[in-house]
Amino acid sequence: MIGELTPRILLVIGYVAVTAPALAAHDDLEAASAALTLQVTTDPTTTACRRVEDQPPTSLAFRSLHRTFSDDFDEHPLAGGRWVPHYAGGAAWPEARYWGGDGSDFKRKTSANGEQQIYVDPRYGGRMNTPLGLDPFRVHNGVLSIVASRTPPDLKPALFDNEYISGILTTQGKFSQKYGYFEIRAKMPLGRGVWPAFWMLADDGGWPPEVDVVEGRGERPGDVVMTTHWRIPSTQRIQSCGFDFNLPGAESEFHNYGVLWEEDRLIYFIDRKPVSDIRVPIGYDDPMYMIVNLAMGSKFFLGVGFVDASSPESVAFEIDRISVYQIDANPTGVMTDVR
Structure with missing residues (x-):
């Protein structure tokens, strides 16, 4: 999900149909295992990303990992101290500014994208100085729903006239990791x-790098997008490379969407099958933190569009779990540092 500094042109290349039987997933809940083995691509890649879903077995290897973070959402996401419900500010950003008053919306939407929601939580007061008690997060039977709904007319002035209220969760300042799944x-x-989006940014606050693990195009059923963004140092231009995947039933069935970040490559997965990879671009030097959110409206992200009368009154991004794994030691006993 592109940040405020994103240029107007996003190169998302290719539209590839992934066959449903190969990526079928049961519509049920799964706990995160303590250990995980992934089949990964091994042959060299170039900077240009590529589809790899049809790689022969001889070009794949197994990578073992151990869990470092997991949330199965058995309780409210703000109860355990793992997540915060807004983008973080700088050292000069007073803590009180997160919760209400003029300008407090600055870290609760990305206006340059044309987003038409504001991210709220029970403590947030908008233009008011007291909490409005709005909660976009629902937990039921181990599933977190981030709910976007039309802003109540009487609250629009207090919520900076945004068309929708919705939710965002980030681990900035709570959890970040260099390398891993x-x-x-x-x-x-x-x-x-x-x-909807699940994505990652550098813990040092710089942009890019940005990894969009998965995004959905709300107007296109079954269309999910996985994209890598980086900056060319000599020109300062932003480059983006990724693919659309057609996954029938993605709106009604749970699927696993992931990225494995190794020293030399990023490998994207759907239901733990590699579907694309790219040599790690320049600038991927710092640990990254996670963001999961449900935005409403976009200027630049095709297949989303601006909200109108046909947009849903209320819509939910349902999440079974979010997990992170670190790569196990290689046969020489050397393990990648986690910071």
Whole structure:
């Protein structure tokens, strides 16, 4: 999900149909295992990303990992101290500014994208100085729903006239990791203006790098997107490379969407099958933190569009779990540092 500094042109290349039988997933809940083995690509890649879902077995190897973070959402996501419900500010950003008053929306939406929601939580007061008690997070039977709904007319002035209220969760300042496997198990909601995303940014606050593990195009059923973003130092231009995958039933069935970040490559997975990879671009030097959100409306992300009368009154991004794994020691006993 592109940040405020994203250029107007996003190169998302290719539209590839992934066959449903190969990526079928049961519509049930799965706990995160303590250990995980992934089949990964091994042959060299170039900077340009590529599809790899049809790689021969001889070009694949197994990578073992151990769990470092997991949330199965058996309780409210703000109860355990793992997540915060807004983008973080700088050292000069007073803590009180997160919770209410003029300008407090600065870290609760990305206006340059054309988003039409504001991210709320029970403590947030908008233009008011007292909490409005709005909660976009629901937990039921181990599933977190981030709910976007039309802003109540009487609250629009207090909520900076945004068309929708919705939710965001980030681990900035709570958890970050360099290298490893980052995964969400979720359903992708549909509707005009609907834009669910699970993505990662550098813990040092710089941008890019950005890894969009998965995004949904709300107007296109079964269309999920996985994209890598980086900056060319000599020109300062932003480059982006990724693919769309057609996954029938993504809105009604839980699927696993993940990325394995190794020293030399990023490998994207659907239901733990590699579907694309790219040599790690320049600038991927710092640990990254996770973001999961449901935006409404977009200027630039095709297949989302601006909200209108046909947009849903309420829509939910359902998430079974979010998990992170670190790569195990290689046969020489050397293990990648976690910071």
